[in-house]
Amino acid sequence: MTLNFVIIVLAYVLCHGLTDLIIAPIQRIFLPETTIFAALIYLPHGVRVLATWAYGWKAVPPLLAGTLLSVGLFSSDQEVSFLSPQLLEGVFLGSVSALLAFECARLAGHNLYAGQGRKLSWRGMIVVGALSSVINSIGQTFIYAGLIGLEDLGEVLIVYAIGDLFGVILGMVALMFVFRWVRLFSST
Amino acid sequence: MLKRGFLAVWGGTKGPISMSKKNTNALSVLYELRRMMRKMEQDVGLGELSNAELDVLLAAHAVTKGLGEAITSEQIRRHDLASDIAPATYHRALRSLLARGLIDKANGYKTSRYVVPGDLPTT
Numbered sequence: 001m002t003l004n005f006v007i008i009v010l011a012y013v014l015c016h017g018l019t020d021l022i023i024a025p026i027q028r029i030f031l032p033e034t035t036i037f038a039a040l041i042y043l044p045h046g047v048r049v050l051a052t053w054a055y056g057w058k059a060v061p062p063l064l065a066g067t068l069l070s071v072g073l074f075s076s077d078q079e080v081s082f083l084s085p086q087l088l089e090g091v092f093l094g095s096v097s098a099l100l101a102f103e104c105a106r107l108a109g110h111n112l113y114a115g116q117g118r119k120l121s122w123r124g125m126i127v128v129g130a131l132s133s134v135i136n137s138i139g140q141t142f143i144y145a146g147l148i149g150l151e152d153l154g155e156v157l158i159v160y161a162i163g164d165l166f167g168v169i170l171g172m173v174a175l176m177f178v179f180r181w182v183r184l185f186s187s188t
Numbered sequence: 189m190l191k192r193g194f195l196a197v198w199g200g201t202k203g204p205i206s207m208s209k210k211n212t213n214a215l216s217v218l219y220e221l222r223r224m225m226r227k228m229e230q231d232v233g234l235g236e237l238s239n240a241e242l243d244v245l246l247a248a249h250a251v252t253k254g255l256g257e258a259i260t261s262e263q264i265r266r267h268d269l270a271s272d273i274a275p276a277t278y279h280r281a282l283r284s285l286l287a288r289g290l291i292d293k294a295n296g297y298k299t300s301r302y303v304v305p306g307d308l309p310t311t
Binding site: 050054055114115119120121122125172175176179180 | 216217220221222223224225226227228229231232234
């Protein structure tokens, strides 16, 4: 589990860094009020969904570690102090949101974790990612309700859901190209 | 050996691999992920042609005398490249080629006829 732990943490930090350094500055131009809470494309959500699919609840500790490390590396002191009253709750919910979605599916009779009899398709993975993004967006909006202005509440909720979903889709597409390039590279 | 096993899963290298049960579990996740991504590639139109699809496409191309000439399924089916393909596989391959736009349906015929577009795929 040690190697998997490190891989998940590194993948999370890398994706968070890409989101924070590339996507957030562009978004800040158009949606300055919501950017501190949510990104329109939140790549780490793809890591959450894929890691949870692969390792179930065991993915939660490295996801927590990855999130905390990312906050330490990429968030400014002002952002941390602004969010700090609810930061840990938000971090925890984000880390378990994919687990909650997979558990909802399991309780509904669809055990979709890797290695189970039922093989999850890429479309199924995106559906689970969408479910977890809804769980996360509703939960995060509740957690940060005191900090988000009432007029921005709906916008933040939508940006959270869209950002997580786009993060999963973009992550899957990136992974597809990585597999493709590795295969093509190894066959030459 | 473990590194070779991971490379095999990622890159599709063939050859004997021996590893522990723990490594096998880790690899089964990668196998499942690779299968999922391969299917995604095919569904978004980036997958390579299967052997049957390639044979049917080449057979269709071979029986086409001139550019834009309409051919029947039976003509393709009788060609050496396609004659050994099981009927269900053949029809699946033909449907897939139609869906990908590598073979078109010919207009103006009562029965199904097909046209091979001028450009052959590079895959």
